[in-house]
Amino acid sequence: MSKEYDVEGAEGLAREALSMAISDAVPIYERLVSSFPSAAKYWKQYAEAHMCMNNDDETKQIFNRCLLNCWHTPLxxxxxRFIRKLNDNKGLHPQEETLKAFEFTLSYLAPDISSGPLWIQYIAFLKSLPSLQDSQRITALRKTFQRAIVIPSHHLEQLWRDYETFENSVSRALAKGLISEYQPKYNSARAVYRERKKFFDEIDWNMLAVPPSGSSKAISCFLTTI
Incomplete structure (x- = not known):
């Protein structure tokens, strides 16, 4: 296989880049993401290297290049995290930008089995918004919880418990009806999650995408995904 797709070498370069100044590391990151454009872990490491130096423009450019090609929750x-770094505690308009960023993210990743942390962070963000009146906050939180608890995700049970706690804190009388309404939907999502997890657990999410070599291992890896 071409040296361009040297997986072991790429992993070594990524480790080396961690200890380099960002100016020296940029050519390495560019080489990595050029050879492995779907490798979310390299894009994430690249973005974080710039974030640590407060290179906001460069960080934005990296996300513009990679997000829509890498639907990977950690990325x-x-x-x-970057959007919140730019906008938190800076007034109403920046908070709206963060809100848009959450909705933009969920428009792509909401159905993902690993989307739980996104929902949890979004809910925490809504709770913290000083610009929302109590009634607006309750409505926004209820809608978000009700979207999250029908997604077959790793954090489904936690989200359901949090939803029950939320509704009971608002109104025990109202909570009984709402929880009864959503219990079957939650149960259905939980059943789907159990089946989906069987397939998810078979995937090596850190494996780099390379042209097929025709080896028995490559063929085996391919067959497990179909």
Whole structure:
């Protein structure tokens, strides 16, 4: 296989880049993401290297290049962290930008089995918004919880418990009806999650995408995904 797709060498370069100044590391990151454009872990490491140096423009450019090609939750959580770094505690308009970033992210990753942390962070963000009146906050939180608890994700049970706690804190009388309404939907999502997890657990999410070599291992890896 071409040296361009040397997986072991790429992993070594990524480790070396961690200890380099960002100016020296950029050519390495560019080489990595050029050879492995779908490798979310390299894009994330690249973005975080710039974030550590407060290179906001460069970080934005990296996310613009990679997000829509890498639907990988840790990468998008890094994007949310960056947006919050720019906007938190800076007034109403920046908070709206963060809100848009969460909705933008969920428009792509909401159905993902690993989307739980996105929902949890979004809910925490809504709870913290000083710009929302109590009634607006309750409505926004209820809608978000009700979207999250029908997604077959790793954090489904936690989200359901949090939803029950939320509704009971608002109104025990109202909570009984709402929880009864959503219990079957939650149960259905939980059943789907159990089946989906069987397939998810068979995937090596850190494996780099390379042209097929025709080896028995490559063929075996391919067959497990179909």
């Amino acid at each position: 998008w959580l890094c994007y949310i």
